[in-house]
Amino acid sequence: MASDRVRAMLSALVIAAAGAAGAVAATRGLYATALLAGLLAVWIAALNLVDTGQRPPLPPPPAPVSAGEEERRRLNAYLDLSPAPLVALDDGRLRVVNRAARRLLGASDLVADPPDGLVAALSDTRPGRTATIEIGVDTDVRSFALATGDLALAGRMTRIGALIDIDAELKAAEAGALRDLVQVLSHEIVNALTPIASLAETAVAMLDDPDPALPKVRDAIETVARRAASLHRFGESYRALAKLPAPSPERIPLAGFVNDLTALFTTRWPTISFTTDLQRAPAYLLADPDQLTAALWAVLQNAAEALHDTPDARVTFAVSTMVGQTQFTMTDTGPGIPVGHQADIFRPFFTTKTEGTGVGLALARQILRGHNGDLGLVSSVPGETRFEGAVGSVPTS
Template sequence: MTHQLSVSMTDVIVAAKHEKLLSLQDIQNELDASQMQAWQDLVKVLTHEIMNSITPVASLAKTAVDLVADTKHKVGEKPEINSHLDDIASAVTTVARRSEGLMTFVGSYRKLTSLPEPNKISFKISEVFKQVVEIINQHSGLDKTKLSYHVEPSELKMEADRAMLEQILINLVKNAQQATYRIDQPIITLSAGLNRRGNVVIEIADNGSGIDDEIKSKIFIPFFTTKKEGSGVGLALTRQVMNAHGGTVKVTASGTGGALFSLVF
C-alpha cells in the first residue's frame, strides 16, 4: 500500500559538530480524512438538490395514482376509457415506484454525512467477532460457507465504538460472501492481533476471486461500485469509521487468492 510521507530536515549542533536530523511523518491519515471531507461536502450538496427535486415528483405521482383510481370509479363500465386509464395508472405507478426507489438510494448516502463521534469503550475483540458471526448466520444463512474467527492473544481487548465496528465487520463479511458465492468451498476468516507497533489489526479474508489491482484504489470512494445493485456506500463508510478512530483500512490479496481487508487501529 502506498503511503504519503512528510519529510523535514533540521540542522543541529552536537558536541560542536553540525548534524542533520531527518524526520519522516506518515500523513496518510490526514490525507484520507481531507479526501473524505471533500466527498462529504459533495454528497451533502448532491443529496440536498436531488431530494428537493424528487420529493415533489414522488408526491405528485402518488396523487395521480389516486386520481386515476377515483376517475375510473366515476366513469363506470366504459371499456375504452378504462383501458386508457389503466395505461395511465401503470405509467404513473412506475414513476411513483422509481421515485421512491431513488429517494431510498439517495438517502443511503446521507449516512456518509451524518456519522456521529465514536463512543469508545473497552471490550474483548472475540466478543465482537462472536456477535458478528451470530448475526450473519441468523440473517443470511451461510449454508456451505466456512466462517471462522481467531484472536491472538485470545483475551485481546481494544478501545473503539463497538456498534460502529460491528457494523463495518458485518458489511465486510457480507461483501466476502458475495465474492465467494460461486466458490465450491467458500472460506471467510476474521482475525485480530497486534502489529509490531502495538496497534490492533483486524483482518477479514476470503478465498474468492480477489479484487483487480486497477480498482483497489477506487473501492473506498463514495458512489463507486462493481455490483449491479450496489450503492457504493459500504466501503466508503468503512473508511470514514476508521478515519474517525484515527485508523486506516486497506485491501490486499489474501493467502488463498481472495481479498484481505485490514483494519489498523
C-alpha cells in the same frame, strides 16, 4: 542645441546669398530673377521662424528606476493577475495584497472592518492546513477555502492567506449529499436488518421444536436485541447529524464482540465457512461498538457476496494486537478484485454490482479512520483477497 545653431547659420547664409543674387540681378536689369531671389529669401526666413516658434519642447528624460522598484512593480502586476483574493495579517492588522482582495473587501490597503472570523481564521490556520470561512453581508454570503503561508518580511513574520471561492462547489456537494445520504441509510439499514431477520427466524424455528434448546434460543434472541439496538442508535446518529458522528468509545470484551459477528455471518450465509483466529487478540478493545460492527460487517459482506458461486467458499476473520492498535484481518477465497478496480473500491459510490450503492467500503474506511486507524486492501488474486483494518489504542486491562 548644436543642431539648431547650425540650422540657423545655414538659413542666414542662404538668405544672404539670395539677397546678393537679387541685387546683382537688379543692377543688370534681370528684374524677374531679382524678384525670384527675394521671394526665396523671404520663404526661407518664414520657414525658420515657424520651425523655431512652434516646435514643442523635448520631454525631460524619465527618472531612472531602481532594480528593487522594478521588481516590486512586476510582483504587484503578477499578484493582481491572481483570481484568488490575497490578504496579509501583520501585527494583528489585515491588509489586502492584490486587486481581487481589494474588490472583495472594499479596501485599498488596510482593512478597517474585517469580516467576522477572518482575522481569527488567519491566525489559527497553520501553513499547510486549510479552513472554511464565510464572507458577505445579508443574503450575499459566499464560502471560501482559506490557505495560509508565512513570510519573513523586514525581520518579522507576516501571515499570508489565499481565499478560494468554493461556494458553487459546496452547494453542489450539499445537493449531492442529500441524495447520497438516502442511499447510505438504505444500504446500511437493509444490510444490517437482513441477518437480524434471519437470526430471528432461526430462533422462532427453534421454539417450534418439541424440545427447544432454550440456551441457544436465548443467545439468538439476545444477539438480535443487541444488533437491533445498535442499528437503531446508528440510524438515529445519521438522521440527527446527516453525517458520520464522532465515535463514542467503549471498553468492549473482544470475545463477545466476535461471537456476535460470527452468529450474524453464519446465519446470513450458512453455506460459507467462517473461521476466527483470536490467538493474538487482546481481551478488550476501545471503540464505538456500533460503528465498528458496521465497518467490519461491510467488509465481511463484500467477501460473502464475492463467494456466492465459489466452491470451498471460506472467510477468515483474525484479530491481533499491534503497537498501540488492534488489527483486523479479513481473508476470503473468492475470485479476487480486478486490478483495474482495486484503486477505486474505497471511492464513495463506486460499485460493479447491479444492486450495489458503493458506500459500504467507503463508510468502513471512514469509521476506522475515525478510530485513529485505517482500512486497506492488502492483496487480491484469484483464490485470496485480504483486507486489513485497525483501530487505535488498546486498553491494557
